Amino acid sequence: MSSYKPEDIESKWQEYWQENKTFKTPEDHDKPKYYVLDMFPYPSGSGLHVGHPEGYTATDILARYKRMNGFNVLHPIGWDAFGLPAEQYAVKTGTHPRETTEKNVNRFREQLQDLGFSYDWDREVNTTDPDYYKWTQWIFLKLYEKGLAYEDDVPVNWCPELGTVLANEEVIDGKSEVGGYPVIKKPMRQWVLKITEYAERLLEGLDDLDWPDSTKKMQRDWIGKSIGADIDFKVADHDEEIRVFTTRPDTIFGATYMVLAPEHDLVDEITIEDQKEAVANYREEAARKSDLERTELSDEKTGVFTGAYAINPATGEEIPIWVADYVLVSYGTGAIMAVPGQDERDWEFAEKFDLPIVRTVQPPEDFEGDAYTGEGKAINSEFLNGLEVDEAKEKIIDWLEEHDAGKKAVNYKLRDWLFSRQRYWGEPFPIIHVDGEPKPVGEDNLPVTLPEMDDFEPTDDGNPPLAKATDWVNTEDPETGEPAKRETNTMPQWAGSCWYYLRYCSPEFEGGPVDSDEEKYWMPVDMYVGGAEHSVLHLLYARFWHKVLYDCGVVSTKEPFQRLVHQGMILGEVEFTGYKHEGNWISANTKDDFEEVERIKLDEEQVEKKGDDFVIEGTEIRVDAKAHKMSKSRGNVVNPDDIVDQYGADSMRLYEMFMGPLEQVKPWSTQDVDGVYRFLGRVWRMIIDEDSGELNDSVTDEEPPKEQLKVLHECIQKVTGDITDLSFNTAISAMMIFVNEANKWDNHPKSVLNSFIKLLSPFAPHIAEEIWYRLGHDETIAYTDWPEFNEEYLVSDTQLYPIQVNGKVRGEIHVPREKAKDKEYVLSEAKAEDNVQRYLEDGNLVKEIFVPERIVNLVVK
RNA sequence: GCCCGAGUGGCGGAAUUGGUAGACGCGUCGGACUUAAAAUCCGAUUGGUAUCUAAAUACCAGUGCCAGUUCGAGUCUGGCCUCGGGUACCA
Numbered sequence A: 001m002s003s004y005k006p007e008d009i010e011s012k013w014q015e016y017w018q019e020n021k022t023f024k025t026p027e028d029h030d031k032p033k034y035y036v037l038d039m040f041p042y043p044s045g046s047g048l049h050v051g052h053p054e055g056y057t058a059t060d061i062l063a064r065y066k067r068m069n070g071f072n073v074l075h076p077i078g079w080d081a082f083g084l085p086a087e088q089y090a091v092k093t094g095t096h097p098r099e100t101t102e103k104n105v106n107r108f109r110e111q112l113q114d115l116g117f118s119y120d121w122d123r124e125v126n127t128t129d130p131d132y133y134k135w136t137q138w139i140f141l142k143l144y145e146k147g148l149a150y151e152d153d154v155p156v157n158w159c160p161e162l163g164t165v166l167a168n169e170e171v172i173d174g175k176s177e178v179g180g181y182p183v184i185k186k187p188m189r190q191w192v193l194k195i196t197e198y199a200e201r202l203l204e205g206l207d208d209l210d211w212p213d214s215t216k217k218m219q220r221d222w223i224g225k226s227i228g229a230d231i232d233f234k235v236a237d238h239d240e241e242i243r244v245f246t247t248r249p250d251t252i253f254g255a256t257y258m259v260l261a262p263e264h265d266l267v268d269e270i271t272i273e274d275q276k277e278a279v280a281n282y283r284e285e286a287a288r289k290s291d292l293e294r295t296e297l298s299d300e301k302t303g304v305f306t307g308a309y310a311i312n313p314a315t316g317e318e319i320p321i322w323v324a325d326y327v328l329v330s331y332g333t334g335a336i337m338a339v340p341g342q343d344e345r346d347w348e349f350a351e352k353f354d355l356p357i358v359r360t361v362q363p364p365e366d367f368e369g370d371a372y373t374g375e376g377k378a379i380n381s382e383f384l385n386g387l388e389v390d391e392a393k394e395k396i397i398d399w400l401e402e403h404d405a406g407k408k409a410v411n412y413k414l415r416d417w418l419f420s421r422q423r424y425w426g427e428p429f430p431i432i433h434v435d436g437e438p439k440p441v442g443e444d445n446l447p448v449t450l451p452e453m454d455d456f457e458p459t460d461d462g463n464p465p466l467a468k469a470t471d472w473v474n475t476e477d478p479e480t481g482e483p484a485k486r487e488t489n490t491m492p493q494w495a496g497s498c499w500y501y502l503r504y505c506s507p508e509f510e511g512g513p514v515d516s517d518e519e520k521y522w523m524p525v526d527m528y529v530g531g532a533e534h535s536v537l538h539l540l541y542a543r544f545w546h547k548v549l550y551d552c553g554v555v556s557t558k559e560p561f562q563r564l565v566h567q568g569m570i571l572g573e574v575e576f577t578g579y580k581h582e583g584n585w586i587s588a589n590t591k592d593d594f595e596e597v598e599r600i601k602l603d604e605e606q607v608e609k610k611g612d613d614f615v616i617e618g619t620e621i622r623v624d625a626k627a628h629k630m631s632k633s634r635g636n637v638v639n640p641d642d643i644v645d646q647y648g649a650d651s652m653r654l655y656e657m658f659m660g661p662l663e664q665v666k667p668w669s670t671q672d673v674d675g676v677y678r679f680l681g682r683v684w685r686m687i688i689d690e691d692s693g694e695l696n697d698s699v700t701d702e703e704p705p706k707e708q709l710k711v712l713h714e715c716i717q718k719v720t721g722d723i724t725d726l727s728f729n730t731a732i733s734a735m736m737i738f739v740n741e742a743n744k745w746d747n748h749p750k751s752v753l754n755s756f757i758k759l760l761s762p763f764a765p766h767i768a769e770e771i772w773y774r775l776g777h778d779e780t781i782a783y784t785d786w787p788e789f790n791e792e793y794l795v796s797d798t799q800l801y802p803i804q805v806n807g808k809v810r811g812e813i814h815v816p817r818e819k820a821k822d823k824e825y826v827l828s829e830a831k832a833e834d835n836v837q838r839y840l841e842d843g844n845l846v847k848e849i850f851v852p853e854r855i856v857n858l859v860v861k
Numbered sequence B: 001g002c003c004c005g006a007g008u009g010g011c012g013g014a015a016u017u018g019g020u021a022g023a024c025g026c027g028u029c030g031g032a033c034u035u036a037a038a039a040u041c042c043g044a045u046u047g048g049u050a051u052c053u054a055a056a057u058a059c060c061a062g063u064g065c066c067a068g069u070u071c072g073a074g075u076c077u078g079g080c081c082u083c084g085g086g087u088a089c090c091a
Helices: A004-020 A051-068 A084-093 A097-114 A130-145 A197-206 A212-224 A248-256 A273-287 A293-298 A343-351 A389-402 A514-522 A537-549 A590-595 A640-647 A649-658 A669-687 A707-725 A728-742 A749-759 A765-774 A821-830 A832-844
Strands: A033-038 A072-074 A151-158 A164-166 A184-193 A224-234 A239-248 A257-260 A304-310 A318-325 A337-340 A407-412 A431-434 A437-440 A475-478 A485-486 A526-531 A569-581 A583-584 A598-601 A607-610 A613-616 A622-629 A798-805 A808-816 A847-851 A855-860
Touching: A004 A097, A004 A649, A004 A765, A033 A051, A033 A514, A051 A072, A051 A526, A051 A649, A051 A707, A084 A097, A084 A389, A084 A855, A097 A640, A130 A151, A130 A537, A130 A590, A197 A224, A212 A537, A224 A389, A239 A248, A239 A257, A239 A337, A248 A389, A257 A475, A273 A304, A318 A485, A318 A607, A337 A343, A337 A728, A389 A407, A514 A728, A569 A590, A583 A590, A590 A622, A598 A613, A607 A728, A613 A622, A640 A649, A640 A669, A649 A669, A649 A728, A649 A765, A669 A728, A669 A765, A707 A749, A728 A749, A749 A765, A798 A821, A798 A832, A808 A832, A821 A847, A832 A855
Parallel strands: A033 A072, A033 A526, A257 A318, A798 A855
Antiparallel strands: A151 A164, A151 A184, A224 A239, A224 A304, A224 A407, A257 A337, A304 A318, A431 A437, A431 A485, A475 A485, A569 A583, A569 A598, A569 A622, A607 A613, A798 A808, A847 A855
């Protein structure tokens, strides 16, 4: 072997690492620890796509870097392996989901190993393993014991095609996130987790986390805390009161009607005889509507009058009570006081149904529009008149409390978490029903394993597939021996991923989900890398469970993930698209003017850049130049296996990091992989003689000269700093600069090469191990010491000063190091520079700017 | 609609606290090596103007658009435009 052949050296070192368990997590707790975690992958049938290795390479670089800096590193991987696709495949083909899952996991594992990631494979976990989900069930029992898990009959998102209930967040625009099937509302008995009880703590906990601001904001918005008041409205000629939540109690004098959600409990009771039919029809219609229809029809407000009236506690006047679906039953109290003067939705409704509108906040003089929602002085509000919004709020709340009509209140958008699914391939609940009442099975009876089945279709009446396993369903109460029925729902996929990061700390531990000594050492996760699509759900659910476990004394930290980073999506290759209408080319910017437009994919050679746009070569016809999200249907998916086959894993890793900043969205370009591949080839040839396979003659044992040390230490400084900042793209660029420089040298002292190869090793570990070995080392490079840079080599003998005249660079001078900070000297040299002189001669020097070791600017008038 | 994020060569992208815009890489062009090709290596590569050509030098313009602050703005401020993402009757 002589030239750089990744296929040979990569498999060699992958085998070496595995045989020697190079990356086994150290068991001692003596050194500082670093826990670096990738988001739990779902092992899909299509295998790894190029987005996976992006985050994984970043964490792997950090893991390897930290090991070389003396840390004990926990860098694990595992499988979030329950889930719908394997079950749907089972329904279609009869293949048991376990088989599909096992096959997919094996494929994923192989692909990850081919990329040379330094995971501790002894700590692999799998959510579908009964030894794992035993503890998922155990945690559920804790939730149940604490009253945080309850059964409820709730209108749920029922998807007939998938035969399952979906969580709100799995429904997008009224269609299922998976498959895009229609979703309707249907009441069903469900398990629900009381995440709302933790709303405030989930909100507060965000403050101290080192997370992207946008992610924190999304979580805050999702929790949606708002402060206002609960106000009770008496119903005229009834004993009932209707409670509303409002953030604008100050506008109560403008509350000219009320609205109940169609599902509100009091609707039937208060509706007068004459309106019963209309209201019943409206409610039925609203129930039948899917979320999609509700959204689509949202332009036009609808509603019916109940015939009943409420008494506005502030004005004492009777106001009509309506039913309308623009009020949601699931937020606040499901009822509102409508203040059209200060609320756009109420205004719209009031206009449509001819209800009175009273302004209670003075809009500015130039205000044009309908409802006014801004700041201003109260009007038409008796004792509130003249007060600003905040003052008025305070005063009215005091007034309401005095008159026993309301009180200050806080509300959250966050809803309780619908926690059951009508599926087979998920964790069974550790719950039995005795005489129809739920009862936990008890810790000793865990795990409750899935029964063997070969039919995974739900029953016709919408019961989960597990209902068909009658031998399994019909059991007895382990305590009393009474007949009992098992819960046939299963947990959602989120369950297993809510606590997996804990299991990695002690994957074999049998006394609980996590060994407390290990937990105290390893937690919290120091660096968590994964897609922004999990900004809300996974991260919120996991934080919720973590806080519950904290309350149970299972974990010692209040938050699981101290630092979080989202890798940006990798898009497909840039595509050029031209448009034709009736056979003639049309410009891309006019394509919306035509009804029928034909899209034509163009080659790079067929287009050229003209101004800000790309056009068809030789014409003015604009085309679209865009990189799209990779998708099977578009046919632009890049398979990492192909890149590894063609260029090797080291090039794959290097390219994904070189593309651009980790967190940014970036288009893929296979051609660009050439660049990093050539770089690795240059590294190889700098050290290895291609003919003999021996070290080059230029590789010597001599002491490096100062110029070489300068180049090396600049590289060390840059790479070290950039890894810390996660700026892997510029770290690689720094190594390229080093190699470009070093290739000009006649001699390559081993000490310099050793240091450089260490720098390269977290990025391209295979070639680094091979060269390290050829440089005469017996041990893996993975635990050698990271090179330290020495400031003293970094200083050059001269200092370069660009010389500006009126802010424009007109020349540059080099001054000796010892004079670099000498203002007098530098300025006189600057003025003496030939080109600068011309400008000085033409005007008067009025000001001299001298920034030490940076720049000189002369202001001339 | 609302809330974030981003606009820099043909392309991906660099640029400390405001201090030489375009590092590094791709592509393109030219050259070396070769019978030839591949591979490799060297050089050029923002646009424009001037000095006869070339080399070289100098100047002008230039980081989405328009203003502003400053000795100096890709970077800061205000107003727009475009693209990407999130969210959507949450009272």
